[in-house]
Amino acid sequence: MTQALVLMTDFGVRERFVASMKGVAYSLAPTTPIFDLTHEIAPFNIWEASRTLAHTIAYWPSGTVFVSVVDPGVGTDRTSVAALTKTGHIIVTPENGTLSQVDKKLGIKEIYVIDQGRHLRPGAEQFHTFHGRDLYVYVGALLASKQLKLKEVGRPYQKPIIQLQIPEAEILPDVGLQGAITGIEHPYGNIISNIPYDWLDALELSPNNHPLVHVKIQHQEIPVFNEALMLVPSFGFVTEQKPLIYGDSEGCLGLALNQGDFAKVYNIEFGEKWILQIHKIID
Structure with a gap:
């Protein structure tokens, strides 16, 4: 077959x-x-x-x-x-x-x-x-x-495979959740990270409650985005053109603009030098 x-x-x-x-x-x-x-x-x-x-x-x-x-x-x-x-x-x-x-x-x-x-x-x-x-x-x-x-096909390959340098996602006491921006979803411009969605439990956060969370993006250690965003189950829970944080279809945290292009509007790219940090806002 x-x-x-x-x-x-x-x-x-x-x-x-x-x-x-x-x-x-x-x-x-x-x-x-x-x-x-x-x-x-x-x-x-x-x-x-x-x-x-x-x-x-x-x-x-x-x-x-x-x-x-x-x-x-x-x-x-x-x-x-x-x-x-x-x-x-x-x-x-x-x-x-x-x-x-x-x-x-x-x-x-x-x-x-x-x-x-x-x-x-x-x-x-x-x-x-x-x-x-x-x-x-x-x-x-x-x-x-x-x-x-x-x-x-040929002889067995005996060497370790070439590894791309991708920063591991971490839970840090003074930062919260930290990981890399690993991609942009086209054509919508949604931001993909390697931070597992279920790590929200460590911050005692649930999208069902629509909490505000602090989101920071750094490129080469320079902040390029620093705002409070609503954590929601999907895009339509915020008004059009408003940024949000959500769990993507692969089980990681993502950023988006409802019916907009987050990457284009905020000039965000991806790679090992693009770092995403998320922490809980304490009332």
């Missing part, structure tokens, strides 16, 4: 790139269902690719093959791998940090180095800038259609 093949890139959809990848996959495995996760990862943004994979994979059946191509090092000697998660999903990707958040959330069981000499698309030996078409989706389609076994 063939498995689903799911594609994620930073290619966008204006150019020929995604269609070329799908053509290769369809030619190899015409009965394999092909899906798009997204092709709108910010160019070269490995952090966003890793987070997006980590928060999507678990909703797909075990055995699904994901091809992730956010590859600033294309054509160099960077390593290409096929990884098996502890949930039974396969990821075909450059080993450049893309696997880091997947490993943290789901766990990586096995990794194999793709033998490019054996598995490069026939006729692609002269091309060095489109491994999404010529290597990753080629291997991914063979894996999804069972024409290639995972262990036949």
Whole structure:
């Protein structure tokens, strides 16, 4: 039985790139269902690719093959791998940090180095800038259609996987809850953090009571947002264009503007230097 093949890139959809990848996959495995996760990862943004994979994979059946191509090092000697998660999903990707958040959330069981000499698309030996078409989706389609076994991809990968530097969420006595801003949800501009939603219990806070909480955002240790926001179950509990704090669909705390774009209005981005702090306002 063939498995689903799911594609994620930073290619966008204006150019020929995604269609070329799908053509290769369809030619190899015409009965394999092909899906798009997204092709709108910010160019070269490995952090966003890793987070997006980590928060999507678990909703797909075990055995699904994901091809992730956010590859600033294309054509160099960077390593290409096929990884098996502890949930039974396969990821075909450059080993450049893309696997880091997947490993943290789901766990990586096995990794194999793709033998490019054996598995490069026939006729692609002269091309060095489109491994999404010529290597990753080629291997991914063979894996999804069972024409290639995972262990036949290449030798086992023996090194620790490359880890992105993501500050851990913490509960601090003098601060409250602290974590990193790990992403922006497009097109709405909602702020994603790595602070678990259930940590609100440590502050004795419940969104059902709509309390005000103090929210502070720092970039490179400089405050860029410092306001009291209402903690609510969802967006419509505040008036339009008003900021709020809520629990997102992945179980973490997020910030939003009701029917607005929080990231754009407040000029917020994401990454290891963007820190979110939340503490209870004492009456």
